[in-house]
Amino acid sequence: MKNEWPLWEVFIRGQHGMSHRHVGSLHAPDAEMAIKNARDVYTRRNEGVSIWVVEARHIAASSPSDKGPLYEPSESKVYRHPTFFDIPEDVGAM
Amino acid sequence: MTRDQALFEFLCRMGDNTLILGHRVSEWCGHAPVLEEDIALANTALDLIGQTQLWLGLAGEVEGEGRDADKLAFHRDAWDFRNLLLVEMPNGDFGRTLMRQFLFDAWHTILLGRLMTSSEPRVAEIAEKASKEAAYHLERSADTVVSLGDGTEESHARMQAALDYLWPYVGEMFVADAVDQAMAEEGIAPDPASLRPEYDALLGRVLKEATLIIPDSHFAHKGGRDGRMHSEHLGHLLTQMQWLQRAYPDARW
Numbered sequence: 035m036k037n038e039w040p041l042w043e044v045f046i047r048g049q050h051g052m053s054h055r056h057v058g059s060l061h062a063p064d065a066e067m068a069i070k071n072a073r074d075v076y077t078r079r080n081e082g083v084s085i086w087v088v089e090a091r092h093i094a095a096s097s098p099s100d101k102g103p104l105y106e107p108s109e110s111k112v113y114r115h116p117t118f119f120d121i122p123e124d125v126g127a128m
Numbered sequence: 129m130t131r132d133q134a135l136f137e138f139l140c141r142m143g144d145n146t147l148i149l150g151h152r153v154s155e156w157c158g159h160a161p162v163l164e165e166d167i168a169l170a171n172t173a174l175d176l177i178g179q180t181q182l183w184l185g186l187a188g189e190v191e192g193e194g195r196d197a198d199k200l201a202f203h204r205d206a207w208d209f210r211n212l213l214l215v216e217m218p219n220g221d222f223g224r225t226l227m228r229q230f231l232f233d234a235w236h237t238i239l240l241g242r243l244m245t246s247s248e249p250r251v252a253e254i255a256e257k258a259s260k261e262a263a264y265h266l267e268r269s270a271d272t273v274v275s276l277g278d279g280t281e282e283s284h285a286r287m288q289a290a291l292d293y294l295w296p297y298v299g300e301m302f303v304a305d306a307v308d309q310a311m312a313e314e315g316i317a318p319d320p321a322s323l324r325p326e327y328d329a330l331l332g333r334v335l336k337e338a339t340l341i342i343p344d345s346h347f348a349h350k351g352g353r354d355g356r357m358h359s360e361h362l363g364h365l366l367t368q369m370q371w372l373q374r375a376y377p378d379a380r381w
Binding site: 039066067075 | 264
């Protein structure tokens with residue numbers, strides 16, 4: 035529909051030091067209102083310290099029909115997982 | 129009138145404004161034009177009801193007759209309410225609701241800013257907390273007034289009609305009586321008239337950007353904040369807001 039506001043994808047950083055995570059989408063007439071709407075829709079319970087919005091049409095996505103060539107080759111490559119090393123305690127969470 | 133009597137009146141004015149406007153805004157819940165606005169309006173309504181608990185809670189404390197915020201909200205009749213007429217006006221269309229919100233938010237943020245330096249620490253504390261919420265309300269309502277005012281032909285016409293309709297209810301914010309004089313002398317709250325220049329400057333800025341014309345009139349309906357004459361709308365609002373406590377006094381859940 036021509037009169038619909040564009041769709042925006044919303045990313046929220048929950049705490050300092052964490053990365054922004056996709057939390058959902060919403061409609062808004064422009065970027066400023068999208069941030070305000072995101073504040074009202076997605077941070078009501080104190081979820082965020084920073085908001086990113088991007089218009090959904092600017093997101094390039096992989097095609098589901100390509101999933102064979104894209105993802106299956108990595109299934110059999112167990113040596114790519116760093117599970118063959120003992121990690122010293124001092125390293126902490128990885 | 130003792131200091132505490134005047135303070136009680138002042139606190140009822142603050143709390144009744146946020147209570148009645150909060151209820152009005154909550155009437156949009158589930159009815160707003162888009163989901164995002166629906167949630168935003170519900171958030172605003174909840175902020176206002178939260179502020180009401182603080183103002184009316186303190187009012188009951190100052191009065192010292194055992195009434196708490198709920199008692200004051202649900203067990204008073206129309207003539208005991210001290211809210212501005214502006215906030216009891218029906219929602220009308222979405223544009224009128226947002227215009228009413230903007231006219232109130234502009235005044236509210238300026239007033240709360242002054243109350244943060246009140247000589248009464250309990251008033252200053254509430255103002256400090258409420259002012260952050262009010263600043264966001266103003267940002268949002270001002271933005272929407274600009275978008276709709278400077279929008280399509282239809283949205284512009286509706287916003288101008290909303291401003292024309294609500295303008296006569298603006299003047300009441302700035303008229304002082306004995307309560308205000310007592311509050312000003314004690315340094316608890318500013319003289320209402322002293323807020324007007326800042327209010328006019330803020331309104332001028334936003335409404336110009338919204339391409340809306342401020343009516344050339346200072347006529348003001350009065351009688352809300354002193355309880356002398358509320359509009360017929362307040363009674364209808366109260367029957368809805370208070371019916372449960374009226375039907376089942378002191379019911380809890």
